[in-house]
Amino acid sequence: MEQQYVKYKVNDRIATITLNRPEKRNALNAQVVTELKNAFTEAANDAEAKVIVLAAEGDAFCAGADLAYLQSLQKNTYEENLEDSSHLKELFHQIYTHPKVVIAKIQGHAIAGGSGLATVCDYSFTVPKAMFGYTEVRIGFIPAIVMVFLLRKIGEGKSKELLLSGELIDAERAVSMGLINNVVEADLLDQAVQEFADRLVKKNSGQSMTYTKQMIASVQEMSLEAGLDFAAAQNAKARASEDCQKGIGAFLNKEKPTW
Template identity: 65%
Template structure:
């Protein structure tokens, strides 16, 4: 049996490739655990500056493995809660990773698979891909991703996706703010690589990590608390090695090697 995930590093990019193409890369416990381990390893790897989540086969991710879900229906509430928390932890790890995470979407991203794409920081998709949260059509609910989706695209658009359950085109997904860029299939891999290299070479990894952390934390604060938090982070950033290095290089008209 194939391992559910391929992990490798190329030019400071940590790749995590979903590897259940025969199951349309459906998420089961093994896949979720493997993804969490891959994210954790790349978070701790100082050589890795960007993480890319991609997939083998024609489908990016079809969501939860329904046969696996069916097998859980005889579980106790506590057993199902533990399984659900594992997926919650994966989405949280991606959203709060200090590394920028890019989704490379070569095919349909549906239900939990759409959720996986949603929690990434950036996403490149082929035009042929479809997106959507179909859970309500089978008596399930898009529970965990809802927390992230409302943050990403707002309540009104989230309601449209989550309550009608229909699939939308890549163009519609881009218009909603669900994905960032649509590219030709034969250019997808190179476009993602080129963009990742741009971030690697032009930006401080420390600065991107702090900025990403602030985006996650500032939204739950009041205006006063948010501004005080921002001021404290501003002061903290001034003392970092990357800020000192970057400003000195800029003033000396030197190129910065990040």
């Protein structure tokens, strides 16, 4: 599928989805969101891809919404704006619930919707110079969709600190708040992400990672009793899976399973 702003490739079972709009700091508009959705759908259906890396070209990871595009939407009806907003909602939900692990490789600033993309990924690596923040309140907008995911990720207190202030934080602060997983020097970023993705590919069952990720997304909405019932059912289901039988058999035979 030919795409203008998003590139897709697979190498050694790692799919790399790359934002490729550096002249606009990889800002999001309807076409970019569509192309991201297309790429994540392709990765979900790609038997050669076990893990996904979300990356970007240029100095910035993603500057958030394209403000010229956002301004043009002010002429829309409520129904038209709801359709466009739902488009972004679907992308964030797609990444958050994607059957494959998604690793963000953040080589530069991730602002507003860019921080939103980082929020919904499963792991994130960044560089010391990168800044993060949800700056929507500073332009009279609101960080509505990402808020749903950020509250889950870092809790109410830290979310309020970021969402209500609109202030930017550096990479180390982002790690301390639980927004980002790792900070590495810029010249080591590619290597660090590659090594981490390789470990997931070679050491972990893809099926097990899928089930675990899906459970994390689901159980938070349940009561304690409902969550435990769901967990017990998933536990029983996993025992009968091919990967579980293969993994336990290899362990008992003192072998390493080949995933």
